[in-house]
Amino acid sequence: MSGPVLAVDQGTSGTKALVVCPERGVLGAATAPVRPRYLPGGRVEVDPAHLLGSVLDAGARALAEAGEPVVAAGLANQGETVLAWDPATGEPLTDAIVWQDRRAESVCAELARHDAELLALSGLPLDPYFAAPKMAWIRRHLTRSGVVTTSDAWLVHRLTGAFVTDAATASRTQLLDLDTVDWSPRAVELYGLGGEKLPEVVDAAGEFGVITALGGPPIPLTGLLVDQQASLLAHGVTEPGAAKCTYGTGAFLLAHTGDRPRRGSSGLVSCVAWRLAGRGTDYCLDGQVYAAASAVRWLTDLGVIEGPHALDAVGAKVPDSGDVTFVPALSGLAAPWWRGDARGSLTGLGLDTSPGNLVHALCDGIAGQVVALADAVAADLGAPLVSLRVDGGLTRSELLMQTQADLLQAPVEVAESADTTALGVAAAARLGLDPALTVEEAVGARAPVRVYEPRIDAARAEARMARFRAAVDRTP
Template sequence: MTTVLAIEQAATATKAVVIGGTGRVLAHSTVRVTTRTLADGGMEQDPVEIWHGVRAAARKAIGQAGRRIDVVALATGGGSVLAFDPASGKPLSPVITRQDRRAAGICQELASHAETIAEATGLRLSPQSTAPKLTWLRENLTRDGVVAGLDAWLLHQLTGQYATDAATASRSLLVDLDSGTWDPRLAAVFGLGHEPMARIVANDEVVGEADAFGPRVPVAGVILDAPAALLAQRCLNPGAVNVTYGAGALLLTNLGARPTRGELTCSTAWRIKGARTFCLDGQVAAASSALSWLVKVGVLDRVDALDDSCAKNPGGTVFVPRFDEEGGARLAGVDLSTTGEQIVSAVVYGIAAAVADLYDLAGLKEDVLRVDGGLTKSACMLQAQADLLQIPVAAYPGAYPTAQGAGVLSRLALDRTATLERETQAAPAQAKPVRPKWSADQATAYRDRWREAAGGLRPALVMSAAA
């Protein structure tokens, strides 16, 4: 049976997870990544530190598992870029993270091309996307080497190949939505027309081989983190949806084989056995980050102690998370009788209300909402989401859905007779759903108050690589 080492390169940490043939997690290790915040809106990381963290986490997890691995899978958050020498792999710049704001000026300069970009890619022009960051990097840091996403550099470190996967590439603003290939017109718009582009590989493709962690093994099952979680949650059919609660909240919906354009933006979820599946992305900018703010101002002791400080009902207090860079969060309905526990509850229900609005805007009709991420450990968060959507909410029962999804793809790559349906059955069984306690009238009344407080800050279905 295949033993997978799944590497998950997230925004703040590297995780290495060893998964057995039955889908059971045999060992795991995490190494934190240092982020340097600059006064001009820059957010940078050291690529050498990241690579050392990948090797350390992987070797520790393999050692704990006590068995040889058969394949290495890779999942990344997307949106982080750097320059590097394609011959040696030596980094030529810091990693410019997805949260870096310095490409905002590039997007303003290209505003007249926004409709063209949206029509070609299915996405919106955003400084969080790869292409504007690559342009900024070229204009401000170095003209040497190649510029690419962090995933492409990690693959180069592992295999020597200059490659990126279909899901990650589709969110770069440089790939045509219909063909799934690099679009030279888009490259020209961003001033990247002469840049060598990475080879786009399928998500069930063997990219190369790696010996960084021991004996040489294939590297296969490369994907963006959010679609990997969608796979782990068995969202294999059109209309199936998963919500990931991280720093923000990301709603991802399986669209099947046909992309959509217009108000609802989409991208490639995965390319498997030669066919692409598309997905709809929607993001609430603040989820656990809003709770971290409550810790900062002294209303909440710790985010992981959320349930100890969360009132069962927020009362008349309403919280609206920040949806974009221009609109700040809003807290309304506070009076002298409002308690700290009600404010905590209002933030939780405010996050849930924003997700519910995304769900409605997408026209979704699920019997059960699947969710994952750190906040799903909170009974208060799950109850709030169930109350406001008026459907049961089921949290992913394991700790590593992204790693599990990447592991599924690596097994598909090694066994061409395998199917998604068969491989995802190895994932943990769905947890018992949390059911609504509020009546439909209560939910409607609260969401009406929330929308009134939100005013013009309505969430939009936008591209987001990760939450």
Template sequence: METYIAAMDQGTTSSRAILFNRAGEIVSRAQYPFRQIYPQPGWVEHDPVELWNMEKKALAEAVDAAHIDPKQIAALGITNQRETTVLWERATGQPVYNAIVWQCRRTAAICDRLKADGWSEAVTDKTGLLIDAYFSGTKIKWILDNVPGVRQRAERGELCAGTVDSWLIWNLTAGKVHVTDYSNASRTMLFNIHTLQWDEDLCRALDIPMSLLPQPRPNSEVYGTVAGGIPGLESLAGIPICGSAGDQPAALFGQACYLPGQAKNTYGTGCFTLMNVGGQAVRSRAGLVTSVGWSVGGKLTYALEGSVFNAGSTIQWLRDELGLIRSAPECDRLAESVPTSGGVYVVPAFTGLGAPYWDMYARGTIVGLTRGTTRAHIARAVLDSIAFQVTDLVRAMNDDAPCPLTTLRVDGGASVSDILMQTQADLLRLPVDRPAQVETTAFGAAALAGLAAGVWSGLEELAGLRRSQHVFLPLREEDACAADYRQWRRAVERSRMWIENEL
């Protein structure tokens, strides 16, 4: 009887579920969007109950669409938008506030105070991160300090805190299991990536009771089983939940980047370039961060990472806020209708700039507009901006890594864009390898779960499942690409001319 692995992929804009077979092929899938909540400029929230309900609905629909006996599902893996933070009641499972999303910049002032108090070196030494509003620790502190009564309840031990993986596992096990995996824990700014434990000093610096925090666990082991009686998931009761990783390390794992030096970029809401650096953490000198990639079979793997906050979300902005396009594919068609952006550069610093700049106060900018600029030029500039930002990350990674990248493996929604992938290859002067199976994030979660359940024998068998769909090679003249990149860096400086007291 055929065996299947289910993956819950809870992203920034949608909740998805995918069933895979042993060949790593998609058997069925379902996806549901959910609301993006913007209470103030620079603030981003989600409703945690909506995240759970949409993910639960997607999983039930994917299982039904597969037309299989649910008993054939050997394991369930979870991958999630990282850093997004939820606090909820232990007794009822009800959130005490909306989830504060990874993109949210409301805690910038808390970060500034931590830097002023001299915590920068300790944070980098212990966590591999830089002090930034991106990470979860300051989001927990904000909820404790700003939602009435929450701090007192937390100190009484009545509340749980966690990233979205913890929230999903808690709900799947009907409140019996409060855990997180090492990859998600290492994005909180509270977790020592060398000892694999929560750090008492950092929790004290942020005034966060450690009783709130989930138990950190490896990425491929049984955490618990799906509880009985969950509406819509009754037929899945008893299935082991045995794989978990944040979306970006899950994609690195799903891309079969199992050897040091192998790297991938995910083109999603943001862009995330990760390189496997092996069993020793590499401290960045170029504005990148180091996190736990995964722990499998007792072996720990670290990843060097650069993060871009706005990539695919910039295409959504063209569609939803500016109304220049009606659908994401139309952005490609428009961009392909002009040979270049006509000197237009878009810097999508809507929520600040991530690596390698780490400027919480930068803001979105369009430069180079003329009377002859059309919406096609702006569409082209938006796609170019995504490729430019990834080029920033890869250049920084080459400065840090023991050996330079020779190929970039790619995935995520925007990786289906041929014009974007060709632009990326031209700028990087590297092959850009798009896999036949682009759902690498969900497959990474499934692979981690499948390893724990014995569906696959090991990394060698998993690596054999990956196939390339297209490899893009540099075509445009290098001098022209270099000139464009210099202009991009000038545009970035324009976006960084904002200062805090002007916002």
């Protein structure tokens, strides 16, 4: 097995870098914050310099902590965050519009009559969550200069000079033909992006250039993969029938569907899971919850709790939600509803409602949305999920994870490491460096650190879910 690799996960609220050795585990780790600006009108943006600076900062400090050279590097990215930039100088021409941003709703409205065609081409419904509407909005309202791409293409260019994006990230734009795994001329035309220079679509594992900006010897960049698919890989979900959910700023459930795209009819997204070192394309179904940790942060900002670490302590003061129902649609509702204009709702409040009731209601709301995604996966695949593999910062909450197992009526298996995105792109980097490895060898065996089993029966779970679904239906 090859030596240690540097794995960088450039996320919404921060960048995590790990130096990972297949035999010795994590040798060095560092984080650097990223602070998006949440603006009126559903706008969310970030200074691109902060994205690049966080990658360089976290990467350099992880290398310094490891104290030994690495043989390769991998980069994971946010997926649907976009910006315009000058390909000659690499300088940004706009702020980066973050995946949560809703400003491109007007673009989607204009293309509404082409919704079915774009869904058939790309596997994605019309929604400003995806990259193409934001790219078109930038071209219409901000600048016609330079190139407009997802953030990974810009970061890779700044790090290596290459102009590429991996197939999984490209499949999150709504510009990729899901069958050919190349840019769709028709989708590009519909979005008015026909004259654009788009990055080359590459495998997640390969040779993409050399990083020289981290203060040490040059490092080959051999792994590129969008964040949620990187996490799916790290969980070892490489065959149909299993799924994972990551609880970060949002919550994202992905289920592997094999080597052919499977366009579901239950509101899920069909996209590329990965294309690894010439081994063909794997596909997945993908469902999104827009507000998970961001909903916890909202409750924190209101002073109800002191932070995510307080969920369990505050929730333990009461047995349940006290008939409070929380639909945390604070950034709209994604799959399977696709109601970007939906607003969050809190119902069932009384003078006896306590902070603990609100915490239980929030956990019910997050877990309830994930159950809706799991039900959609089951409908599309024709069989229920037998378990759910999970990761992300919110998996530290026993209350949320137990709530998830109860409402899902299936075991919830918590990953040993919360950093599965970085571990997944580390596996891709190892495959890019040594294509002779099997996927299993590159990923390695990872047993769950804890398994939550349901503690309530199916009838109680269904009653709670019915109340949640009714609240969603009433959400404005």
